[in-house]
Amino acid sequence: MDAEFWIIQVFNGLSYGALLFLLAAGLSLIFGVMRIVNLAHGSYFLLGGYVALTVIWTTDLWVLSIPAAALAIAVVGLLMERLFLRPLGFDPLRQVLLTVGFAFLFQQAALDIWGGDSLDITPPEALTRSAVIGGIYFPLYRVFMIGVAVAIGLALWLAMEKTRMGAMVRAAVDDSEMARGVGVDTSLVSMFIFALGAFLAGLGGVIGGAFLGVYPGLDFEILPIAFAVVIIGGMGSLGGAAIGSLIVGLADNFGKALFPEISYFTLYAPMVLILALKPTGLFGRE
Amino acid sequence: MSERAKIIAVVAALVVLVLYMQFGATSFVRLVITQALIFGILAMSLDILLGYTGLPSLGQAAYLGMGAYVAAILTTRFGFGLDWTFWLLIVLGFVIGAVTAAFFGLFAIRATGVYFLMITLALGQCVWGLAYRWNSLTGGDNGINMPGRPDFGLDLSNDMNFFYVVLGFFVATLAALYLLVKSPFGRSLVGIRESELRMRMLGYNTWLHKYVAFIIAGGFGGLAGVLWAFLNGLVSPEDVILATSVDALLMVVLGGPGTLIGGVIGAGLVVFVREYLSTVVEWWQYVLGGMYVLTILYLPGGLMGIPERIRQRRAQAAGAVRAEAVSTSH
Amino acid sequence: MLRRPTTGFPRAVKLGALALGAGLAAAPAAAEELRIGFLAPMTGIFAQVGKDMSNGFEMYVDEVKGDFAGAKVKFILEDGQGKPPVNVRKAEKLTRQDKVHVMIGGLLASTGYALAPVSTREKTVYIPSVAAADDLTQREASKYPYVVRTGWTSSQPNHPFGEWACEQGYKKIVAIGADYAFGYEVVGGFQRAFEACGGQVIQKIWPPLGTKDFGPFIPTIREDADAIFTLMVGPMSLQFPKQLAASGNKKPVLGGGTSYDEFVLPSMGDESIGHYSALQYSAAIDTPKNREFVRKYREKYGKVPSYYSESNYTTAQMIHEVMKQTKGKWPGAGKFVQMLSKVKVDSVRGPIRLDELRNPVHNVYIRKVEKKKMHGYDQDELWNTVIKTYPNVSQFWKWGKDEFLKQPVYSRDFPPCKFCQ
Secondary structure, eight states: OOHHHHHHHHHHHHHHHHHHHHHHHHHHHHHHHHOOOOTTHHHHHHHHHHHHHHHHHHHOOHHHHHHHHHHHHHHHHHHHIIIIIHHHOSOHHHHHHHHHHHHHHHHHHHHHHHOSOOBOOOOOGGGGSEEEETTEEEEHHHHHHHHHHHHHHHHHHHHHHHSHHHHHHHHHHHOHHHHHHTTOOHHHHHHHHHHHHHHHHHHHHHHHHHHHOBOTTHHHHHHHHHHHHHHHHOTTOHHHHHHHHHHHHHHHHHHHHHOGGGTTHHHHHHHHHHHHHOTTOSSOOO | OOHHHHHHHHHHHHHHHHHIIIIIOOHHHHHHHHHHHHHHHHHHHHHIIIIIIOOOOSOTHHHHHHHHHHHHHHHHHHOTTSSTHHHHHHHHHHHHHHHHHHHHHHHHTTOOHHHHHHHHHHHHHHHHHHHHHOHHHHOGGGOEEOOOOOBSSSBTTSHHHHHHHHHHHHHHHHHHHHHHHHSHHHHHHHHHHHOHHHHHHTTOOHHHHHHHHHHHHHHHHHHHHHHHHHHHSEEOGGGGSHHHHHHHHHHHHHHOTTSSHHHHHHHHHHHIIIIIGGGTOTTHHHHHHHHHHHHHHHOTTOGGGHHHHHHHHHHHHTTOOOSSOOOOOO | OOOOOOOOOOOOOOOSOSSSSSOOOOOTTOTTEEEEEEEEOOSSTTHHHHHHHHHHHHHHHHHTTTEETTEEEEEEEEEOTTOHHHHHHHHHHHHHTSOOSEEEEOOSHHHHHHHHHHHHHHTOEEEOSSOOOGGGGTTTGGGOTTBOOSSOOTTTTHHHHHHHHHHTTOOEEEEEEOSSHHHHHHHHHHHHHHHHTTOEEEEEEOOOTTOOOOTTTGGGSOTTOSEEEEEOOTTHHHHHHHHHHHTTOOSOEEEEGGGGOTTTGGGOOGGGTTOEEEESOOTTOOSHHHHHHHHHHHHHHSSOOOHHHHHHHHHHHHHHHHHHHHTTOOOOHHHHHHHHHHOOEEETTEEEEEOTTSOEEEEEEEEEEEEEOOTTOSSOEEEEEEEEEEEEEOTTTTTOHHHHHHSOOOBTTBSOOTTOO
């Protein structure tokens, strides 16, 4: 195992982490603002991939499929929040079960609409090549994933820090009662955040679709990993989601490369430890 | 209904069930009903946590899995549990469930609300990860085929015999948990559910109360696991997946939390959809998903809460204004 | 265009009213009715494979208008969801509720291992038409007297493949395969045969079943290998060649048959052109029988048949052969197994007979992925061109039954990796 091995593995871990960030950032924000454990988040990811495929099949435009799918899923999230979650009020258990119910419904609907094939999103030719630097191959698609995650991360950060909506979101994360007290419309914030979370998951689904594939069952495969990111990074914090994604991406990558036997255990056991010692995650605020 | 009337109703229902099993049911339906009883035990164990203590565990399948894997490993490796040692195996299954819960509880009990959901989810996934990847012990993805059912004079490979044994454990569980929730300990659990802070100020060690409840629930989960292993004949990581834990929660919420018997009714319905309806129609998953959504939206007290709601409606219709809403949400 | 699965496949004839209760009032084992229970995933990751399986079987049944020499075929499909325990419960339903004469199907090797005990318990014939778990018809065959296989054992095509690899002059090969029973048996069979003729497997990598990101694994492949042997299943098959190509691989790629099956082939990119694989079927077999089969199947279901379709089509054909001999009377489970093991058919995949442990002896085809026109279709498509045929390959290859069964079943650690550092 020479330097080359380590460079490639770190690069792979980073790119996988980048994808996880897209998936988990939304989950983390939703949790932070609304304290909802959204078990339908994996379904958003999968549906994003499927919608993108439909767009690609009809228009042949990969570039168009990214915003189209993300927006479509944002609408799904928005409707789900307005019509079903909002009326429930704050009750973690009922919210969880409701989102599970939707996850089952989405799963069956996706199977009925898109069938059971293992599908694959084909990115433009240019992105399927590799850059060769010092004899090491860097697949461009992985570079692209890192780029998208960095861009989205920066945009989110700016939005949270510089805009009024961002300030309202931060206030709601810190103390939603207090926020309401000072005139923040938390209902509006919740709706916005839920739609944004769904948007990001849908976006992740399109980007990830070329990398993981799009197939029935992906939703429940990816979900626990997203939770690992959120739990480790800390819920409701963008920075936490970023760090958590990196940790899980790298840990998963090196875990599989170096200790394949216990790769799942090494993912969940740290989760338990962190939850037990610091329930709000490494970077979550108390 | 008075407590007495409730007990009579349960006994009557069991008598009907036995008569139906003996004279009406086809052999496949017998399997489904036996499975429903086993998941009824699991649901009741979870109800102690969710319904009575207010702890929504997303990892109850872990104990079912521990019980099932202990049964599978001991019977296949040592032939243990296939004769009279079956009874020892049952005890062992209970103990392993309880011990696992005692260990997990150290991490989980501190957490509250949504954090409790998350940590139990993570603990459940740990057990799944081990079942899935610890090939040499669990057979990994292949799982473990059971060598058959026990025979201790009474041959349990006969489905009716096995049904009666399961029914016996079911009734014993129901009775034990009923006595538990009616005991002072059970009442303090309800007190914790309603207001942990108040209980603590009254001088109760609420952590210990919750911890003990967690262990008891784990024990009965392990018991259900042993029975499940013998019923299904195959133990695999699929028994421990998140969906099993979530199903168990649905059973309790659907039937009515804090009623014990509600969880059993919920178990019956979920098992019916998964095992029976799925063989009849293609769109059964819509029914399952719809059950989740509709229960949450329209049945806050579960099925067992319906009579209460009807009474409320009537009272309102009669013009009686109730100053305070009766809480049926737990 | 929205590519919906063009099945048009009517969900099985359903027995039993929804109402629990009286249950099934069907007459037991009427001679004129042959009840066949079919287990295949209809939901979940392997849903499409399940459709391919049942389509193949149904196509044959439709061709003979549901009439097996006087016996009316009642086809009952159950969704095993690709999960062994669910398959077990559905099998109990088929045997108890529907009182089927024969159970067919099961996809994963693990499902095969789970269903075989049910067949023993319920004394019902079980035909693993796809599930390829070696030991069902090897070391554990005596435990499962009602199991008779029409498909294959996982290692069967990979024995000749190993020998073929030697002939190509490969000396050192790295194996990378899905980490479960089927993967071990495929890789194990290849390794044993390859090393028997002087080759060396110098590294074995086991990504978990369902891996899609091969980033952690590809960089560990040793530089000094002459070729790579892969075994992928389901969605894995799509991602691996793509990511391998992007990592700059220039080595020849050999694969277990399922890695390039026609089930995934149409979704694959050009990066898999030139890859080799071995299986008892290829849609590109150039015989009139197969050409006819491909044409009819494609017309009916809108896609090229995979081995999953072919295997079940042929299974139906073989059952039909037995029923011809009994003139449509159900001979009883034990007798049926006996008769089926003596059947010889000239099938779509070539001639088939069964060995004494009730597993097929059939041709194994070495195939190469090529982009070309085939069977008279006018567009360029990916096909598994047959480049060499090993006729009448038994599951024991050249070692013979007794010698072969002396070794343990192929596993993660068997054969041991002598040449790994």
